[in-house]
Structures are given as C-alpha cells and as structure tokens.
Amino acid sequence: MRWQQWAIPASGLPVVAFLAWGLTTDPHTIPSPLPGKPAPEFALETLSGDSLRSSALKGQVVLVNFWASWCLACRAEHAVLVEAATRYRDQGLRVVGVVYEDSRDNARAWMAERGGDWPNVLDAGSRTAIKYGLFGVPETFFIGRDGRILYKQIGPLDQEVIERWVPKLLAAGGAEAAAAPLDTFAEGRSAGHVRVSPESPTARGTARPK
Amino acid sequence: MRFQSPIIAALAWLYVAAAPLAAQARADSATIPRDAAFEAKVRDVALSLRCPVCQNNSIEESPAVFAQDMKREVRQRLAAGESPDDIRRYFVSRYGEWVLTKPRAAGVNLSVWLLPVVALFAGSLVVWTAVRRWVRQGDAARLQAAASMAPATAEPVAALDATELRGRKATLQASLQELNSEFDAGRLDARDLAILKQRDEAELAAVTEALKRLKKEAPDAARQRHEARRSPTGLGGVWLARLGWGVGLAGFALILVLTLRGSVAARPEGGTITGMQVASVPPVDMELQKIGPLDSLRIAQLEEKIRGDSTNVPALIELGHLYLAQGLIEKAVLVDTLAIRLQPDAPSSAEAFAHLGMILWGTGETEGALKSLDKAVFLRPELPEALLYRGIILFQGMQDMPAAAEALDHYLAVAPPDANTGRIRALRDAARQASAGS
Numbered sequence: 180m181r182w183q184q185w186a187i188p189a190s191g192l193p194v195v196a197f198l199a200w201g202l203t204t205d206p207h208t209i210p211s212p213l214p215g216k217p218a219p220e221f222a223l224e225t226l227s228g229d230s231l232r233s234s235a236l237k238g239q240v241v242l243v244n245f246w247a248s249w250c251l252a253c254r255a256e257h258a259v260l261v262e263a264a265t266r267y268r269d270q271g272l273r274v275v276g277v278v279y280e281d282s283r284d285n286a287r288a289w290m291a292e293r294g295g296d297w298p299n300v301l302d303a304g305s306r307t308a309i310k311y312g313l314f315g316v317p318e319t320f321f322i323g324r325d326g327r328i329l330y331k332q333i334g335p336l337d338q339e340v341i342e343r344w345v346p347k348l349l350a351a352g353g354a355e356a357a358a359a360p361l362d363t364f365a366e367g368r369s370a371g372h373v374r375v376s377p378e379s380p381t382a383r384g385t386a387r388p389k
Numbered sequence: 390m391r392f393q394s395p396i397i398a399a400l401a402w403l404y405v406a407a408a409p410l411a412a413q414a415r416a417d418s419a420t421i422p423r424d425a426a427f428e429a430k431v432r433d434v435a436l437s438l439r440c441p442v443c444q445n446n447s448i449e450e451s452p453a454v455f456a457q458d459m460k461r462e463v464r465q466r467l468a469a470g471e472s473p474d475d476i477r478r479y480f481v482s483r484y485g486e487w488v489l490t491k492p493r494a495a496g497v498n499l500s501v502w503l504l505p506v507v508a509l510f511a512g513s514l515v516v517w518t519a520v521r522r523w524v525r526q527g528d529a530a531r532l533q534a535a536a537s538m539a540p541a542t543a544e545p546v547a548a549l550d551a552t553e554l555r556g557r558k559a560t561l562q563a564s565l566q567e568l569n570s571e572f573d574a575g576r577l578d579a580r581d582l583a584i585l586k587q588r589d590e591a592e593l594a595a596v597t598e599a600l601k602r603l604k605k606e607a608p609d610a611a612r613q614r615h616e617a618r619r620s621p622t623g624l625g626g627v628w629l630a631r632l633g634w635g636v637g638l639a640g641f642a643l644i645l646v647l648t649l650r651g652s653v654a655a656r657p658e659g660g661t662i663t664g665m666q667v668a669s670v671p672p673v674d675m676e677l678q679k680i681g682p683l684d685s686l687r688i689a690q691l692e693e694k695i696r697g698d699s700t701n702v703p704a705l706i707e708l709g710h711l712y713l714a715q716g717l718i719e720k721a722v723l724v725d726t727l728a729i730r731l732q733p734d735a736p737s738s739a740e741a742f743a744h745l746g747m748i749l750w751g752t753g754e755t756e757g758a759l760k761s762l763d764k765a766v767f768l769r770p771e772l773p774e775a776l777l778y779r780g781i782i783l784f785q786g787m788q789d790m791p792a793a794a795e796a797l798d799h800y801l802a803v804a805p806p807d808a809n810t811g812r813i814r815a816l817r818d819a820a821r822q823a824s825a826g827s
Binding site for chain 1: 441442454455458459461462480481482483484485487626630633634637640641644645648649718719722726748752753754
C-alpha cells in the first residue's frame with residue numbers, strides 16, 4: 180500500500196514539468212526549418228530591369244535581405260546594411276535585396292534616397308518570399324559559400340547580428356574566396372548568361388541617407 | 390452526342406484537340422482553370438495552410454496580399470499536377486510544421502491523439518479496481534455477518550485483542566437473543582436451536598475467558614500489540630506522506646506562480662507574431678493623452694466605416710490619432726499614409742503629417758520627422774501637437790535652440806493649458822537660455 184502514497188503526488192510531476200515548459204515557451208517564436216539547408220534558388224528581375232540569378236552568387240557569402248519601402252523597421256535596418264556592405268565588400272560579402280509586396284518606383288526611390296549599391300530584385304507574386312519561408316519584412320538570410328543558409332534573422336538587423344555572423348561566414352573557406360570574382364556586381368559584367376548591374380547611377384557611392 | 394451543325398462539331402473537335410495545349414498554357418500563365426472541382430481542391434489545400442502574416446487564419450480565409458500570393462502558389466502547383474500532400478510538404482519545408490492548420494498525427498504530435506485513449510484506459514482501470522475492492526469489502530462484510538450466525542467458522546479467539554473480543558461478545562449475545570426470538574417466531578425448530586445455542590454459548594464462554602485473561606495482562610502490552618497490527622508502517626510513514634504532499638503542493642504553487650508571471654506579461658503593443666518589435670515613440674517625458682475605455686469602441690466604429698469606404702479621410706485621421714494614443718504604431722502609419730495619399734495638401738491632412746512626424750522621431754529619423762512636422766505646420770499653422778513635437782525635435786534632435794524656443798513659444802500661445810504646460814514652459818525657457826548663451 181505504501182507506494183500509493185507516493186504514486187499520486189509523483190503522477191503530478193510530469194504535469195508540472197509540462198506546464199513549466201509550456202508556460203515559459205514563447206508561442207510566437209516559430210523555428211524555421213531553413214537554416215542548414217541550401218538557400219532556395221531564384222532568377223528575378225532587378226530594379227534596373229536586368230535579371231539576377233542566385234546561381235551567379237555561388238561561392239560567395241551573401242545576405243539576402245527581404246524588405247519593403249512601407250516597412251518601418253526596414254528604415255533603421257538599411258543603414259546597418261549599407262555599413263556592412265561597405266565594410267565587408269573587400270572580403271567578399273554580397274548583399275541582395277528582395278523587394279516584398281512593393282512597387283518598382285517605391286523601391287527605386289528608397290534606394291536612391293538611402294544609399295546602398297547592391298542589386299535589388301522584384302519578387303512578383305511573392306514566389307521567392309514563399310520559397311524562403313518569409314513571415315514578414317524585414318528578414319535576412321545569411322548564406323555561406325557552400326550555398327547553405329547559416330542563419331535567418333527575423334526582424335531588423337543590427338550591428339551585433341552582423342558582427343556575430345558575417346565574419347564567421349567570411350572566414351569559412353577564405354582561401355577560395357579571394358579567388359572568387361568580386362566584380363560581378365560592381366562592374367555590371369555578365370556572369371554566365373546573366374547580366375548584373377548596379378541599381379541606378381544615383382545610388383552609387385551614397386552610403387548615407389540624406 | 391449529336392451536333393446540330395458541322396461547324397459546332399468542328400469547333401468541338403478543335404476544342405478537344407487543343408485542350409491539353411490550352412491547359413498547359415493556362416498552367417504556365419497566372420490564369421488557371423476555374424472549374425468547380427479544381428476550385429474546391431484549391432480551397433481544401435488553402436484551408437489547410439496557415440497564413441504567416443496573420444493570426445490564426447488559413448490562407449483561404451485571409452484577405453492579406455501575401456496569403457493571396459500563397460494561394461496562387463497553391464493553385465499553380467495544383468495545376469502543374471502536384472498532389473495536395475506534395476504542396477503541403479513544400480510549405481512545411483519552408484515554414485515548418487507550424488504552417489499546417491491541422492497538425493500531422495506523427496512524432497510528438499501523436500501524443501495528442503494517443504493521450505485521450507491512454508487516459509480513458511487508465512481511468513477505466515482505476516474505476517475497475519475500485520469497484521472490485523468495494524465488492525470484495527461487501528463480500529467480507531457479508532461473510533462476517535454469516536460468521537456471526539455460524540460461529541464455528543469464526544477465527545480462533547486467541548488471535549483477537551480486547552476491543553475485538555468485546556465486539557465479539559456483543560455479537561454473540563445478540564446472536565443468542567436472535568436465536569431465541571427466531572425460535573419463538575417458529576422459524577427455527579428445537580433441535581437446530583439447541584445446536585446453534587450450544588455453539589454460541591461455547592464461544593461466548595471462550596471469549597469471556599480470554600477477556601478475563603487480557604485484563605490481567607499489562608494494559609500497555611495489549612495496546613502496543615493492537616497498534617502494531619493496525620498500522621505496520623507506524624506513525625512515521627503517515628507523517629512522511631503528509632510532508633510529501635505538502636512539499637509537492639508548495640512546489641507546484643511556486644512553479645505555477647513563477648511561470649505564469651512570465652507568460653501573462655502583456656505582449657508589448659506593436660509586437661508581431663514573430664516577436665519582432667517595432668520601434669515605438671520614445672518616452673518624451675510627457676503625459677500622453679489618456680486612453681479612455683470608449684476608445685476601443687470608437688476604433689471599432691471607425692474601422693467599420695473605413696471598411697465601407699476607404700477614402701473617408703476624416704475617419705482615417707481620427708483613427709490614426711486613436712491608434713497612436715494606444716501605441717498601435719504600425720496601424721497608425723498605415724491609416725495616416727493612406728489619408729496623406731488621398732489628400733496630400735488638405736489642411737485636414739496636417740494631423741496625419743504630425744502623427745507620422747512623431748513616429749519618425751520615435752524611430753530616430755530626425756530629419757524626416759522634422760520635414761513631416763514642417764508640412765503639418767504649413768498646412769495648419771496652429772496645430773498644437775505639430776508645434777510641440779517640432780519644438781521638441783528642434784531642441785533635442787537638431788539642437789537648434791532659437792528655432793526650438795520659437796516653436797515652443799508658438800505652441801504655448803495656441804495650446805490650451807494642460808498637465809504638460811509647466812514642463813513645456815521649462816523646456817522653452819531652457820531653449821531660450823541656450824540660444825542667448827550661444
């Protein structure tokens with residue numbers, strides 16, 4: 180009979196443990212299945228009308244940044260992105276913007292006003308956004324030279340996030356990185372069958388918002 | 390089927406021949422067959438997928454643009470020949486299991502299906518054992534009753550203690566009395582009476598003898614023997630169990646309080662489903678307009694109005710004001726932007742510009758904020774909140790003290806005095822002093 184005295188309180192333990200786990204877990208954080216997987220491919224039109232194929236970025240460290248001009252949090256983030264793109268350019272960091280639910284004109288005006296000379300693509304029908312499992316803007320994917328997603332940032336980037344992930348990505352396979360062509364974007368040369376060019380002349384070199 | 394004219398027949402043939410081609414073309418383009426069965430299939434799949442930009446909506450039910458985009462993706466994939474399960478698998482590979490409105494019965498999820506069955510089984514087991522025990526107890530009671538009628542089967546007198554012996558004695562006496570009354574009533578013949586009486590009397594004698602013997606023994610020893618038999622675990626076991634319960638309950642309460650406190654903490658306004666935080670208006674060390682209990686009612690009213698007519702600028706602006714007061718920054722931006730798009734140069738849009746100015750100031754966009762507030766003041770030179778925020782931004786953001794003093798002066802001249810007037814006057818004075826000093 181003695182075990183029964185303990186069995187009843189003991190049967191409460193799993194319930195307590197379950198409650199403790201459930202009540203301390205934030206139901207709003209949804210784990211993404213994407214980190215660790217190869218980054219989804221896309222071939223989209225840039226703001227300047229060229230087409231950009233993600234395969235042209237193979238072997239480089241890429242930040243794929245989803246944004247929109249109507250997105251308030253993207254404003255603060257943009258300066259961080261400009262800064263990161265400038266600082267790590269020589270080490271081979273590439274940034275690609277994907278415009279989410281926004282018009283070409285709005286996106287162009289944004290880039291012209293706020294700077295940044297990386298290519299931005301228009302995602303008609305949000306097919307690429309779906310491929311990347313997007314919940315909203317801004318979201319940024321940190322992609323390594325092996326083409327795999329290392330990290331997904333939900334919400335605006337800040338300096339700390341950049342410093343935590345970008346050097347790590349750049350350090351991985353650094354030797355081959357130096358050999359990788361750095362000029363595909365800057366000079367608008369063709370990479371394979373795809374011509375890649377900077378967004379607009381006004382956007383070049385203007386690193387800070389006016 | 391017979392066709393009425395060769396032309397229709399030819400057309401029908403053409404249609405049949407071209408159908409696969411046409412289907413291909415439609416699958417490739419955005420327009421895809423619209424027959425009812427296909428639509429039902431699309432609806433089915435769309436209902437099973439959760440909208441990532443909404444709260445608890447499927448992409449079928451959500452009016453959000455992104456949900457519609459996802460639904461189009463479903464449509465295109467179905468038209469391309471993918472099965473509903475393929476499509477669901479695709480979305481799960483991008484968004485995780487979360488995207489399914491109905492979780493799959495596999496892995497940990499399976500417990501949701503299995504636990505009720507397990508609980509039902511365990512419950513039945515408990516009820517069954519309890520009932521069995523009760524039945525056994527009932528049987529035992531009846532046996533005992535029978536034993537009192539037939540004392541020969543009773544346990545040996547030597548094994549009983551004083552209390553039990555006394556009880557036994559009473560039972561036997563009652564039994565003897567009953568035998569007599571049974572005999573008087575004619576339900577027992579004389580021979581049976583004699584046999585039963587003899588048995589009972591013999592046992593009664595033995596019991597009385599045993600009682601006498603017990604009385605001679607030390608009373609302590611008898612009690613000890615009794616206690617030892619009744620609870621073999623002893624007094625310590627009972628208290629240990631009680632202590633266990635106490636500690637368990639206290640621990641449960643403690644864990645509950647600690648965890649609940651964290652989980653019921655209000656999600657900050659503007660927080661989104663992904664936990665992302667939108668920059669909010671910084672504390673300007675000022676009492677904001679009090680939020681009345683009627684505000685949410687008014688918000689609902691205005692939202693309804695705007696659903697009916699999205700070009701209702703006064704409603705949009707009032708809504709922007711209420712959203713801002715409640716800290717719903719994203720919504721405020723939305724309606725104010727809409728109002729400005731509709732009437733960029735109307736004096737009524739001044740408030741919308743003022744709101745956006747405050748919000749931009751909150752996000753650290755000092756120059757943008759100032760531009761927006763300039764526009765507000767241009768449209769309505771005496772709009773108090775625009776003047777106030779212009780003053781604050783000129784003071785804190787631009788450090789342009791003369792301009793700040795002027796703007797705050799203007800504000801103090803037009804605004805009715807309220808709880809903040811004193812602090813603003815102090816700010817104005819500080820601006821004046823600073824500009825005089827420079």
